[in-house]
Amino acid sequence: MLAYLSRRLAASVAILIGITLVTFALSFLIPADPVRMIAGRNATAQTVENIRHELGLDRPVPEQYARYVLRLAQGDLGRSYVQKTQVADLVLSRLPATLLLLAGAIFFELLIGIPAGIFAATRRGRPADRWIMMASFAGVSAPQFVVGLLLLYVFANLLGLFPMGGFGTLSQLVLPALTLGIAGGGWYARMMRSSMVEVLRQDYVRTARAKGLGPVKVVLVHALRNGVLPIVAMVGLDVGFFMSGAVVVESVYGWPGIGQLAWIGIQRVDIPVIMGVTLVAAVGILIGNLVADLITPLIDPRVRLR
Protein backbone atom coordinates (compact mmCIF):
# COMPACT_ATOMS: atom_id res chain seq x y z
CA MET A 1 0.00 0.00 0.00
CA LEU A 2 2.81 2.39 0.90
CA ALA A 3 4.67 1.67 -2.35
CA TYR A 4 1.45 2.17 -4.26
CA LEU A 5 0.78 5.42 -2.46
CA SER A 6 4.23 6.83 -3.17
CA ARG A 7 4.05 5.76 -6.82
CA ARG A 8 0.70 7.50 -7.22
CA LEU A 9 2.00 10.61 -5.47
CA ALA A 10 5.06 10.70 -7.73
CA ALA A 11 2.86 10.40 -10.80
CA SER A 12 0.70 13.27 -9.52
CA VAL A 13 3.72 15.49 -8.99
CA ALA A 14 4.91 14.70 -12.53
CA ILE A 15 1.50 15.67 -13.90
CA LEU A 16 1.56 18.81 -11.77
CA ILE A 17 4.84 19.83 -13.41
CA GLY A 18 3.29 19.11 -16.79
CA ILE A 19 0.33 21.32 -15.88
CA THR A 20 2.60 24.27 -15.04
CA LEU A 21 4.41 23.74 -18.37
CA VAL A 22 1.11 23.88 -20.25
CA THR A 23 -0.22 27.00 -18.49
CA PHE A 24 3.17 28.66 -18.95
CA ALA A 25 3.18 27.80 -22.66
CA LEU A 26 -0.41 29.02 -23.01
CA SER A 27 0.40 32.42 -21.54
CA PHE A 28 3.21 32.67 -24.09
CA LEU A 29 0.90 31.94 -27.01
CA ILE A 30 -1.43 34.79 -26.14
CA PRO A 31 -1.18 37.47 -28.81
CA ALA A 32 -2.07 40.27 -26.38
CA ASP A 33 1.05 41.70 -24.75
CA PRO A 34 0.66 41.63 -20.95
CA VAL A 35 2.97 44.63 -20.62
CA ARG A 36 0.71 46.72 -22.84
CA MET A 37 -2.31 45.50 -20.88
CA ILE A 38 -0.79 46.73 -17.63
CA ALA A 39 0.84 49.89 -18.96
CA GLY A 40 -2.23 51.09 -20.80
CA ARG A 41 -2.50 52.74 -24.18
CA ASN A 42 -0.58 55.95 -23.53
CA ALA A 43 2.51 54.54 -21.84
CA THR A 44 5.90 55.75 -23.05
CA ALA A 45 8.43 53.32 -24.46
CA GLN A 46 10.47 53.76 -21.26
CA THR A 47 7.53 52.78 -19.02
CA VAL A 48 6.81 49.74 -21.17
CA GLU A 49 10.46 48.73 -20.94
CA ASN A 50 10.43 49.18 -17.16
CA ILE A 51 7.33 47.05 -16.69
CA ARG A 52 8.76 44.40 -19.00
CA HIS A 53 11.89 44.34 -16.86
CA GLU A 54 9.89 44.33 -13.64
CA LEU A 55 7.84 41.33 -14.82
CA GLY A 56 11.03 39.57 -15.86
CA LEU A 57 9.75 39.24 -19.43
CA ASP A 58 13.14 40.32 -20.83
CA ARG A 59 14.81 37.20 -19.39
CA PRO A 60 15.44 33.94 -21.27
CA VAL A 61 12.43 31.62 -21.49
CA PRO A 62 13.77 28.82 -19.22
CA GLU A 63 14.54 31.38 -16.56
CA GLN A 64 11.05 32.82 -16.88
CA TYR A 65 9.61 29.36 -16.43
CA ALA A 66 11.75 28.74 -13.36
CA ARG A 67 10.61 32.04 -11.87
CA TYR A 68 7.00 31.15 -12.72
CA VAL A 69 7.24 27.81 -10.89
CA LEU A 70 8.97 29.45 -7.93
CA ARG A 71 6.17 32.01 -7.68
CA LEU A 72 3.56 29.24 -7.93
CA ALA A 73 5.31 27.34 -5.15
CA GLN A 74 4.87 30.43 -2.99
CA GLY A 75 1.17 30.53 -3.85
CA ASP A 76 1.57 33.45 -6.26
CA LEU A 77 -0.70 33.07 -9.30
CA GLY A 78 0.12 36.48 -10.72
CA ARG A 79 -1.88 39.68 -10.81
CA SER A 80 -5.20 40.23 -12.53
CA TYR A 81 -4.85 42.68 -15.43
CA VAL A 82 -8.25 44.16 -14.79
CA GLN A 83 -8.87 43.96 -11.05
CA LYS A 84 -5.24 44.78 -10.18
CA THR A 85 -5.26 42.30 -7.31
CA GLN A 86 -3.53 38.99 -6.70
CA VAL A 87 -5.23 36.16 -8.57
CA ALA A 88 -4.48 33.85 -5.63
CA ASP A 89 -6.50 36.12 -3.32
CA LEU A 90 -9.39 36.24 -5.77
CA VAL A 91 -9.39 32.46 -6.12
CA LEU A 92 -9.09 31.84 -2.38
CA SER A 93 -11.93 34.17 -1.48
CA ARG A 94 -14.18 32.41 -4.01
CA LEU A 95 -13.12 28.81 -3.47
CA PRO A 96 -15.52 28.09 -0.55
CA ALA A 97 -18.56 28.98 -2.67
CA THR A 98 -17.46 26.59 -5.43
CA LEU A 99 -16.71 23.82 -2.94
CA LEU A 100 -20.17 24.28 -1.45
CA LEU A 101 -21.69 24.06 -4.93
CA LEU A 102 -19.63 20.92 -5.58
CA ALA A 103 -20.90 19.31 -2.39
CA GLY A 104 -24.49 20.12 -3.34
CA ALA A 105 -23.96 18.78 -6.84
CA ILE A 106 -22.52 15.50 -5.53
CA PHE A 107 -25.48 15.19 -3.16
CA PHE A 108 -27.98 15.59 -6.00
CA GLU A 109 -26.19 13.39 -8.52
CA LEU A 110 -26.06 10.52 -6.03
CA LEU A 111 -29.62 11.18 -4.88
CA ILE A 112 -30.82 10.98 -8.48
CA GLY A 113 -28.42 8.46 -9.94
CA ILE A 114 -28.22 5.71 -7.34
CA PRO A 115 -31.95 4.99 -6.82
CA ALA A 116 -32.59 5.32 -10.55
CA GLY A 117 -29.77 2.91 -11.33
CA ILE A 118 -30.91 0.37 -8.73
CA PHE A 119 -34.47 0.51 -9.97
CA ALA A 120 -33.42 0.14 -13.61
CA ALA A 121 -31.19 -2.84 -12.75
CA THR A 122 -34.05 -4.66 -11.03
CA ARG A 123 -36.29 -3.99 -14.02
CA ARG A 124 -33.67 -4.89 -16.60
CA GLY A 125 -34.97 -5.07 -20.15
CA ARG A 126 -38.43 -3.90 -19.19
CA PRO A 127 -40.05 -0.57 -20.10
CA ALA A 128 -39.14 1.08 -16.78
CA ASP A 129 -35.48 0.28 -17.44
CA ARG A 130 -35.67 1.72 -20.95
CA TRP A 131 -37.30 4.92 -19.76
CA ILE A 132 -34.77 5.45 -17.00
CA MET A 133 -31.88 4.89 -19.40
CA MET A 134 -33.51 7.26 -21.88
CA ALA A 135 -33.90 9.87 -19.13
CA SER A 136 -30.29 9.41 -18.07
CA PHE A 137 -29.18 10.07 -21.64
CA ALA A 138 -31.36 13.16 -21.75
CA GLY A 139 -29.71 14.31 -18.53
CA VAL A 140 -26.21 14.03 -19.94
CA SER A 141 -27.24 15.46 -23.33
CA ALA A 142 -28.90 18.58 -21.92
CA PRO A 143 -26.68 21.66 -22.02
CA GLN A 144 -26.22 22.84 -18.43
CA PHE A 145 -26.96 26.46 -19.21
CA VAL A 146 -30.31 25.47 -20.69
CA VAL A 147 -31.16 23.26 -17.69
CA GLY A 148 -30.13 26.14 -15.41
CA LEU A 149 -32.27 28.70 -17.20
CA LEU A 150 -35.18 26.24 -17.40
CA LEU A 151 -35.06 25.52 -13.66
CA LEU A 152 -34.87 29.24 -12.97
CA TYR A 153 -37.85 29.88 -15.20
CA VAL A 154 -40.04 27.15 -13.71
CA PHE A 155 -39.06 27.01 -10.03
CA ALA A 156 -38.05 30.61 -9.42
CA ASN A 157 -40.11 32.62 -11.88
CA LEU A 158 -43.36 30.67 -12.33
CA LEU A 159 -43.64 28.82 -9.01
CA GLY A 160 -41.58 31.17 -6.85
CA LEU A 161 -40.25 28.24 -4.81
CA PHE A 162 -36.61 29.30 -4.96
CA PRO A 163 -34.81 32.62 -5.31
CA MET A 164 -33.70 33.79 -8.77
CA GLY A 165 -30.05 33.36 -7.90
CA GLY A 166 -27.47 34.83 -5.61
CA PHE A 167 -25.56 33.34 -2.74
CA GLY A 168 -25.95 33.08 1.01
CA THR A 169 -28.85 30.86 1.96
CA LEU A 170 -29.47 27.15 1.53
CA SER A 171 -32.43 27.74 -0.76
CA GLN A 172 -30.13 29.59 -3.14
CA LEU A 173 -27.91 26.52 -3.36
CA VAL A 174 -30.68 24.15 -4.47
CA LEU A 175 -31.15 25.12 -8.12
CA PRO A 176 -27.47 25.53 -9.09
CA ALA A 177 -26.54 22.27 -7.34
CA LEU A 178 -29.50 20.50 -8.97
CA THR A 179 -28.45 21.79 -12.40
CA LEU A 180 -25.04 20.16 -12.03
CA GLY A 181 -26.55 17.12 -10.33
CA ILE A 182 -28.92 16.34 -13.20
CA ALA A 183 -26.12 15.76 -15.68
CA GLY A 184 -24.00 13.89 -13.12
CA GLY A 185 -27.05 11.87 -12.04
CA GLY A 186 -27.46 10.66 -15.62
CA TRP A 187 -23.96 9.17 -15.59
CA TYR A 188 -24.43 7.68 -12.14
CA ALA A 189 -27.72 6.05 -13.09
CA ARG A 190 -25.94 4.25 -15.93
CA MET A 191 -22.93 3.24 -13.85
CA MET A 192 -25.08 2.18 -10.91
CA ARG A 193 -27.27 0.12 -13.19
CA SER A 194 -24.40 -1.83 -14.73
CA SER A 195 -22.78 -2.30 -11.34
CA MET A 196 -26.02 -3.66 -9.87
CA VAL A 197 -26.69 -5.88 -12.89
CA GLU A 198 -23.26 -7.37 -12.34
CA VAL A 199 -23.85 -7.94 -8.62
CA LEU A 200 -27.39 -9.29 -9.01
CA ARG A 201 -26.13 -12.20 -11.11
CA GLN A 202 -23.61 -13.28 -8.46
CA ASP A 203 -24.06 -16.62 -6.73
CA TYR A 204 -24.45 -15.15 -3.26
CA VAL A 205 -27.43 -13.12 -4.42
CA ARG A 206 -28.98 -16.26 -5.80
CA THR A 207 -28.34 -17.95 -2.47
CA ALA A 208 -30.01 -15.10 -0.63
CA ARG A 209 -33.02 -15.42 -2.93
CA ALA A 210 -33.06 -19.20 -2.58
CA LYS A 211 -33.20 -19.07 1.18
CA GLY A 212 -36.39 -17.09 0.87
CA LEU A 213 -35.44 -13.47 1.41
CA GLY A 214 -37.81 -10.93 -0.16
CA PRO A 215 -36.67 -9.04 -3.25
CA VAL A 216 -36.41 -5.75 -1.34
CA LYS A 217 -34.11 -7.23 1.25
CA VAL A 218 -31.99 -9.02 -1.35
CA VAL A 219 -31.50 -5.86 -3.42
CA LEU A 220 -31.22 -3.24 -0.72
CA VAL A 221 -29.24 -5.20 1.85
CA HIS A 222 -27.25 -7.91 0.12
CA ALA A 223 -26.64 -6.58 -3.36
CA LEU A 224 -26.57 -2.84 -2.73
CA ARG A 225 -23.50 -2.88 -0.51
CA ASN A 226 -21.30 -4.43 -3.17
CA GLY A 227 -22.99 -2.55 -5.98
CA VAL A 228 -22.76 0.94 -4.58
CA LEU A 229 -19.20 1.05 -3.24
CA PRO A 230 -17.31 1.11 -6.54
CA ILE A 231 -19.70 3.82 -7.71
CA VAL A 232 -19.30 6.09 -4.70
CA ALA A 233 -15.54 5.77 -4.99
CA MET A 234 -15.82 7.45 -8.39
CA VAL A 235 -17.08 10.73 -6.93
CA GLY A 236 -13.47 11.92 -6.82
CA LEU A 237 -13.34 11.64 -10.60
CA ASP A 238 -16.21 14.12 -10.96
CA VAL A 239 -14.15 17.14 -10.03
CA GLY A 240 -13.14 17.81 -13.63
CA PHE A 241 -16.68 17.52 -14.90
CA PHE A 242 -17.96 19.83 -12.17
CA MET A 243 -15.19 22.38 -12.68
CA SER A 244 -16.29 22.78 -16.29
CA GLY A 245 -19.92 22.84 -15.18
CA ALA A 246 -19.21 25.41 -12.48
CA VAL A 247 -18.16 27.99 -15.08
CA VAL A 248 -21.55 27.67 -16.77
CA VAL A 249 -23.76 27.24 -13.73
CA GLU A 250 -22.11 29.97 -11.66
CA SER A 251 -22.49 32.43 -14.52
CA VAL A 252 -26.17 31.52 -14.97
CA TYR A 253 -27.02 31.82 -11.26
CA GLY A 254 -24.61 34.57 -10.29
CA TRP A 255 -22.90 32.18 -7.88
CA PRO A 256 -19.72 33.88 -6.61
CA GLY A 257 -17.30 30.98 -7.06
CA ILE A 258 -14.17 30.46 -9.12
CA GLY A 259 -16.26 29.43 -12.14
CA GLN A 260 -17.82 32.86 -12.21
CA LEU A 261 -14.35 34.33 -11.72
CA ALA A 262 -13.21 32.48 -14.84
CA TRP A 263 -16.27 33.70 -16.70
CA ILE A 264 -15.59 37.31 -15.74
CA GLY A 265 -12.00 36.72 -16.79
CA ILE A 266 -13.19 35.52 -20.20
CA GLN A 267 -15.33 38.60 -20.76
CA ARG A 268 -12.37 40.90 -20.08
CA VAL A 269 -9.64 38.71 -21.61
CA ASP A 270 -7.99 38.69 -18.17
CA ILE A 271 -5.48 35.94 -18.94
CA PRO A 272 -3.88 35.55 -15.47
CA VAL A 273 -7.34 34.97 -13.99
CA ILE A 274 -8.28 32.34 -16.59
CA MET A 275 -4.90 30.62 -16.17
CA GLY A 276 -5.12 30.81 -12.38
CA VAL A 277 -8.55 29.19 -12.26
CA THR A 278 -7.45 26.55 -14.81
CA LEU A 279 -4.42 25.75 -12.67
CA VAL A 280 -6.40 25.53 -9.43
CA ALA A 281 -9.05 23.39 -11.13
CA ALA A 282 -6.37 21.07 -12.52
CA VAL A 283 -4.92 20.64 -9.04
CA GLY A 284 -8.42 19.93 -7.76
CA ILE A 285 -8.88 17.25 -10.42
CA LEU A 286 -5.52 15.73 -9.51
CA ILE A 287 -6.52 15.54 -5.84
CA GLY A 288 -9.92 14.09 -6.77
CA ASN A 289 -8.32 11.38 -8.93
CA LEU A 290 -5.82 10.58 -6.22
CA VAL A 291 -8.56 10.24 -3.61
CA ALA A 292 -10.59 7.99 -5.92
CA ASP A 293 -7.52 5.82 -6.58
CA LEU A 294 -6.78 5.51 -2.88
CA ILE A 295 -10.35 4.88 -1.75
CA THR A 296 -11.23 2.22 -4.32
CA PRO A 297 -8.76 -0.46 -3.07
CA LEU A 298 -9.66 0.36 0.54
CA ILE A 299 -13.34 -0.37 0.10
CA ASP A 300 -13.05 -3.03 -2.59
CA PRO A 301 -10.43 -5.69 -1.79
CA ARG A 302 -10.91 -7.23 -5.25
CA VAL A 303 -9.15 -4.25 -6.84
CA ARG A 304 -5.47 -5.10 -7.11
CA LEU A 305 -2.93 -2.35 -6.70
CA ARG A 306 -0.60 -1.71 -9.59
Added chain:
Amino acid sequence: MNEAWRRFRRDKLALLGLAVIAITVLVAVLAPWVAPFDPAEQFFDGLTLEGSPLPPDAHFLLGTDLLGRDLLSRLIYGARTSLIIGVAANGVAVIVGALLGATAGFVEGWVSAAIMRFTDLMMAFPALLLAIALAAIFAPSLWIVAMVIAMVNWVQIARVVYTETRALSQRDYIEATRALGAAPARILFRHILPHLVPTILVYATLGIATTVLLEATLSFLGVGVRPPTPSWGGIIFESQSYFLSAPWLVFFPGAAILLVALAFNLVGDALRDALDPTQRGRG
Protein backbone atom coordinates in the same frame (compact mmCIF):
# COMPACT_ATOMS: atom_id res chain seq x y z
CA MET B 1 -22.31 -5.92 -40.65
CA ASN B 2 -25.81 -7.12 -41.53
CA GLU B 3 -25.92 -8.86 -38.20
CA ALA B 4 -25.00 -5.57 -36.50
CA TRP B 5 -27.66 -3.69 -38.42
CA ARG B 6 -30.23 -6.30 -37.43
CA ARG B 7 -29.35 -5.79 -33.78
CA PHE B 8 -29.25 -2.02 -34.17
CA ARG B 9 -32.69 -2.01 -35.80
CA ARG B 10 -34.25 -3.62 -32.76
CA ASP B 11 -33.45 -0.52 -30.69
CA LYS B 12 -36.40 1.75 -31.40
CA LEU B 13 -34.90 4.72 -29.56
CA ALA B 14 -31.74 4.48 -31.65
CA LEU B 15 -33.82 4.48 -34.83
CA LEU B 16 -35.57 7.58 -33.57
CA GLY B 17 -32.17 9.15 -32.92
CA LEU B 18 -31.08 8.22 -36.42
CA ALA B 19 -34.19 9.92 -37.80
CA VAL B 20 -33.48 13.09 -35.79
CA ILE B 21 -29.92 13.15 -37.14
CA ALA B 22 -31.10 12.59 -40.71
CA ILE B 23 -33.67 15.38 -40.46
CA THR B 24 -31.15 17.78 -38.90
CA VAL B 25 -28.58 17.07 -41.61
CA LEU B 26 -31.20 17.49 -44.32
CA VAL B 27 -32.45 20.76 -42.86
CA ALA B 28 -28.90 22.07 -42.47
CA VAL B 29 -27.94 21.19 -46.05
CA LEU B 30 -31.17 22.57 -47.50
CA ALA B 31 -31.22 25.61 -45.19
CA PRO B 32 -31.66 28.25 -47.94
CA TRP B 33 -34.75 26.43 -49.23
CA VAL B 34 -36.20 25.29 -45.90
CA ALA B 35 -35.80 28.48 -43.89
CA PRO B 36 -38.85 30.70 -44.20
CA PHE B 37 -36.80 33.91 -43.99
CA ASP B 38 -33.29 35.28 -44.33
CA PRO B 39 -31.70 34.55 -40.90
CA ALA B 40 -29.91 37.91 -40.88
CA GLU B 41 -32.82 40.10 -41.90
CA GLN B 42 -34.12 42.39 -39.13
CA PHE B 43 -37.82 42.64 -39.77
CA PHE B 44 -39.59 45.90 -39.17
CA ASP B 45 -42.67 43.93 -38.10
CA GLY B 46 -40.49 41.49 -36.17
CA LEU B 47 -40.65 43.58 -32.99
CA THR B 48 -43.54 44.93 -30.96
CA LEU B 49 -44.17 48.66 -30.90
CA GLU B 50 -42.13 48.81 -27.68
CA GLY B 51 -39.28 47.02 -29.45
CA SER B 52 -39.48 43.65 -27.72
CA PRO B 53 -39.26 40.35 -29.59
CA LEU B 54 -42.43 38.62 -30.81
CA PRO B 55 -43.61 35.32 -29.29
CA PRO B 56 -44.33 32.44 -31.69
CA ASP B 57 -47.24 33.19 -34.04
CA ALA B 58 -48.52 32.17 -37.47
CA HIS B 59 -46.09 34.45 -39.33
CA PHE B 60 -42.92 33.91 -37.31
CA LEU B 61 -43.48 30.28 -36.28
CA LEU B 62 -41.00 30.27 -33.38
CA GLY B 63 -41.11 34.01 -32.72
CA THR B 64 -38.40 36.59 -33.28
CA ASP B 65 -35.20 37.54 -31.48
CA LEU B 66 -34.10 40.83 -29.91
CA LEU B 67 -33.26 42.32 -33.30
CA GLY B 68 -36.53 41.23 -34.92
CA ARG B 69 -34.96 38.33 -36.80
CA ASP B 70 -36.93 35.12 -37.42
CA LEU B 71 -35.91 32.55 -34.77
CA LEU B 72 -36.84 29.48 -36.85
CA SER B 73 -34.63 30.61 -39.72
CA ARG B 74 -31.78 31.31 -37.32
CA LEU B 75 -32.18 27.86 -35.77
CA ILE B 76 -32.12 26.24 -39.21
CA TYR B 77 -28.91 28.04 -40.14
CA GLY B 78 -27.57 27.38 -36.65
CA ALA B 79 -27.88 23.66 -37.38
CA ARG B 80 -25.18 24.18 -40.03
CA THR B 81 -22.81 25.68 -37.46
CA SER B 82 -23.46 22.88 -34.98
CA LEU B 83 -23.06 20.10 -37.53
CA ILE B 84 -20.02 21.57 -39.30
CA ILE B 85 -18.23 21.97 -35.98
CA GLY B 86 -19.56 18.64 -34.74
CA VAL B 87 -18.23 16.78 -37.78
CA ALA B 88 -15.01 18.75 -38.34
CA ALA B 89 -13.91 19.01 -34.71
CA ASN B 90 -14.84 15.47 -33.93
CA GLY B 91 -13.33 14.17 -37.17
CA VAL B 92 -9.97 15.73 -36.32
CA ALA B 93 -10.22 14.53 -32.71
CA VAL B 94 -11.00 10.98 -33.82
CA ILE B 95 -8.17 10.84 -36.39
CA VAL B 96 -5.60 12.33 -34.02
CA GLY B 97 -6.83 10.28 -31.05
CA ALA B 98 -6.99 7.00 -32.98
CA LEU B 99 -3.56 7.47 -34.56
CA LEU B 100 -1.88 8.44 -31.30
CA GLY B 101 -3.71 5.75 -29.34
CA ALA B 102 -2.90 3.02 -31.87
CA THR B 103 0.73 4.12 -32.07
CA ALA B 104 1.09 4.18 -28.28
CA GLY B 105 -0.53 0.76 -28.02
CA PHE B 106 1.50 -0.80 -30.82
CA VAL B 107 5.02 0.47 -30.27
CA GLU B 108 6.60 0.05 -26.89
CA GLY B 109 9.12 2.08 -24.96
CA TRP B 110 9.40 5.80 -24.57
CA VAL B 111 7.17 6.85 -27.50
CA SER B 112 4.25 4.96 -26.02
CA ALA B 113 5.01 6.25 -22.53
CA ALA B 114 5.32 9.84 -23.74
CA ILE B 115 1.98 9.74 -25.56
CA MET B 116 0.14 8.17 -22.65
CA ARG B 117 1.63 10.51 -20.04
CA PHE B 118 0.54 13.38 -22.28
CA THR B 119 -3.03 12.07 -22.26
CA ASP B 120 -2.79 11.85 -18.44
CA LEU B 121 -1.80 15.49 -18.45
CA MET B 122 -4.67 16.49 -20.74
CA MET B 123 -7.12 14.59 -18.54
CA ALA B 124 -6.03 16.72 -15.60
CA PHE B 125 -7.38 19.86 -17.23
CA PRO B 126 -11.07 20.65 -17.09
CA ALA B 127 -12.09 20.41 -20.76
CA LEU B 128 -14.16 23.56 -20.78
CA LEU B 129 -11.57 25.76 -19.08
CA LEU B 130 -8.85 24.53 -21.42
CA ALA B 131 -11.09 25.21 -24.42
CA ILE B 132 -11.87 28.68 -23.06
CA ALA B 133 -8.20 29.47 -22.56
CA LEU B 134 -7.41 28.28 -26.09
CA ALA B 135 -10.36 30.17 -27.55
CA ALA B 136 -9.25 33.32 -25.73
CA ILE B 137 -5.80 32.95 -27.27
CA PHE B 138 -6.91 32.43 -30.86
CA ALA B 139 -9.64 34.84 -31.89
CA PRO B 140 -12.52 32.44 -32.48
CA SER B 141 -13.87 31.79 -35.94
CA LEU B 142 -15.88 28.74 -36.99
CA TRP B 143 -12.77 26.70 -37.83
CA ILE B 144 -10.75 27.90 -34.85
CA VAL B 145 -13.56 26.82 -32.52
CA ALA B 146 -13.62 23.44 -34.25
CA MET B 147 -9.86 23.03 -33.79
CA VAL B 148 -10.00 24.12 -30.15
CA ILE B 149 -12.65 21.49 -29.46
CA ALA B 150 -10.58 18.88 -31.33
CA MET B 151 -7.52 19.76 -29.25
CA VAL B 152 -9.52 19.05 -26.10
CA ASN B 153 -11.52 16.02 -27.25
CA TRP B 154 -8.97 13.66 -28.83
CA VAL B 155 -7.84 12.37 -25.44
CA GLN B 156 -10.63 9.97 -24.58
CA ILE B 157 -10.58 8.14 -27.90
CA ALA B 158 -6.79 7.93 -27.73
CA ARG B 159 -7.02 6.13 -24.40
CA VAL B 160 -9.71 3.72 -25.55
CA VAL B 161 -7.86 2.89 -28.77
CA TYR B 162 -4.63 2.49 -26.81
CA THR B 163 -6.16 -0.12 -24.53
CA GLU B 164 -7.65 -2.07 -27.42
CA THR B 165 -4.48 -1.94 -29.48
CA ARG B 166 -2.46 -3.20 -26.55
CA ALA B 167 -4.79 -6.15 -26.14
CA LEU B 168 -4.82 -6.88 -29.88
CA SER B 169 -1.06 -6.74 -30.37
CA GLN B 170 -0.60 -9.46 -27.76
CA ARG B 171 -2.85 -11.87 -29.65
CA ASP B 172 -1.36 -14.93 -31.28
CA TYR B 173 -2.33 -14.00 -34.82
CA ILE B 174 -0.32 -10.78 -34.56
CA GLU B 175 2.62 -12.76 -33.25
CA ALA B 176 2.23 -15.11 -36.22
CA THR B 177 2.13 -12.23 -38.69
CA ARG B 178 5.21 -10.79 -37.10
CA ALA B 179 6.96 -14.17 -37.36
CA LEU B 180 6.09 -14.25 -41.06
CA GLY B 181 8.14 -11.09 -41.43
CA ALA B 182 5.45 -8.45 -41.93
CA ALA B 183 6.62 -4.86 -41.45
CA PRO B 184 5.29 -3.12 -38.30
CA ALA B 185 3.39 -0.55 -40.37
CA ARG B 186 1.70 -3.34 -42.30
CA ILE B 187 0.74 -5.14 -39.10
CA LEU B 188 -0.68 -1.95 -37.66
CA PHE B 189 -2.67 -0.89 -40.71
CA ARG B 190 -3.71 -4.26 -42.14
CA HIS B 191 -4.10 -6.43 -39.09
CA ILE B 192 -4.88 -4.17 -36.15
CA LEU B 193 -6.70 -1.09 -37.42
CA PRO B 194 -9.57 -3.04 -39.05
CA HIS B 195 -10.38 -4.52 -35.65
CA LEU B 196 -10.50 -1.05 -34.14
CA VAL B 197 -13.10 0.22 -36.59
CA PRO B 198 -16.16 -0.67 -34.46
CA THR B 199 -14.70 1.04 -31.38
CA ILE B 200 -13.70 4.11 -33.37
CA LEU B 201 -17.15 4.27 -34.96
CA VAL B 202 -18.86 4.15 -31.55
CA TYR B 203 -16.66 6.83 -30.02
CA ALA B 204 -16.87 8.98 -33.15
CA THR B 205 -20.67 8.98 -32.81
CA LEU B 206 -20.70 9.64 -29.07
CA GLY B 207 -18.02 12.30 -29.62
CA ILE B 208 -20.30 14.34 -31.88
CA ALA B 209 -22.74 14.70 -28.97
CA THR B 210 -19.92 15.95 -26.72
CA THR B 211 -18.70 18.29 -29.45
CA VAL B 212 -22.13 19.79 -30.12
CA LEU B 213 -22.56 20.42 -26.38
CA LEU B 214 -19.09 21.95 -26.02
CA GLU B 215 -19.62 24.23 -29.02
CA ALA B 216 -22.96 25.38 -27.63
CA THR B 217 -21.39 26.00 -24.23
CA LEU B 218 -18.48 27.99 -25.68
CA SER B 219 -20.91 30.07 -27.72
CA PHE B 220 -23.08 30.58 -24.65
CA LEU B 221 -20.04 31.87 -22.75
CA GLY B 222 -19.23 34.24 -25.60
CA VAL B 223 -16.00 32.56 -26.73
CA GLY B 224 -17.52 30.43 -29.48
CA VAL B 225 -18.54 31.28 -33.00
CA ARG B 226 -18.86 35.03 -33.42
CA PRO B 227 -22.08 36.74 -34.50
CA PRO B 228 -23.60 37.23 -37.05
CA THR B 229 -23.03 33.49 -37.73
CA PRO B 230 -26.11 31.91 -36.14
CA SER B 231 -25.28 29.28 -33.54
CA TRP B 232 -27.65 27.67 -31.05
CA GLY B 233 -25.52 28.47 -28.03
CA GLY B 234 -24.94 31.98 -29.36
CA ILE B 235 -28.67 32.67 -29.69
CA ILE B 236 -29.09 31.85 -25.99
CA PHE B 237 -26.04 33.95 -25.12
CA GLU B 238 -27.53 36.97 -26.91
CA SER B 239 -30.94 36.67 -25.31
CA GLN B 240 -30.33 35.23 -21.83
CA SER B 241 -30.88 38.52 -20.00
CA TYR B 242 -34.39 38.69 -21.53
CA PHE B 243 -35.29 35.07 -20.98
CA LEU B 244 -37.99 35.78 -18.40
CA SER B 245 -39.91 37.97 -20.85
CA ALA B 246 -38.91 36.02 -23.97
CA PRO B 247 -38.37 32.41 -22.83
CA TRP B 248 -38.81 31.02 -26.35
CA LEU B 249 -35.42 32.52 -27.25
CA VAL B 250 -33.82 30.15 -24.76
CA PHE B 251 -36.03 27.08 -24.96
CA PHE B 252 -36.20 26.47 -28.71
CA PRO B 253 -32.43 26.61 -29.26
CA GLY B 254 -31.97 24.69 -26.01
CA ALA B 255 -34.33 21.97 -27.24
CA ALA B 256 -32.43 21.83 -30.54
CA ILE B 257 -29.10 21.30 -28.75
CA LEU B 258 -30.62 18.67 -26.46
CA LEU B 259 -32.31 16.78 -29.32
CA VAL B 260 -29.20 16.59 -31.47
CA ALA B 261 -26.87 15.66 -28.60
CA LEU B 262 -29.39 13.07 -27.37
CA ALA B 263 -29.78 11.61 -30.85
CA PHE B 264 -26.03 11.10 -31.28
CA ASN B 265 -25.76 9.62 -27.78
CA LEU B 266 -28.61 7.15 -28.40
CA VAL B 267 -27.20 6.08 -31.77
CA GLY B 268 -23.67 5.74 -30.36
CA ASP B 269 -24.91 3.66 -27.45
CA ALA B 270 -26.94 1.38 -29.71
CA LEU B 271 -23.93 1.03 -32.05
CA ARG B 272 -21.84 -0.10 -29.10
CA ASP B 273 -24.39 -2.79 -28.29
CA ALA B 274 -24.78 -3.81 -31.92
CA LEU B 275 -21.10 -3.93 -32.85
CA ASP B 276 -19.79 -5.57 -29.73
CA PRO B 277 -21.68 -8.77 -28.94
CA THR B 278 -19.51 -9.49 -25.89
CA GLN B 279 -20.90 -6.39 -24.24
CA ARG B 280 -24.48 -7.31 -24.91
CA GLY B 281 -26.74 -7.43 -21.92
CA ARG B 282 -24.00 -6.20 -19.66
CA GLY B 283 -24.57 -2.51 -19.45
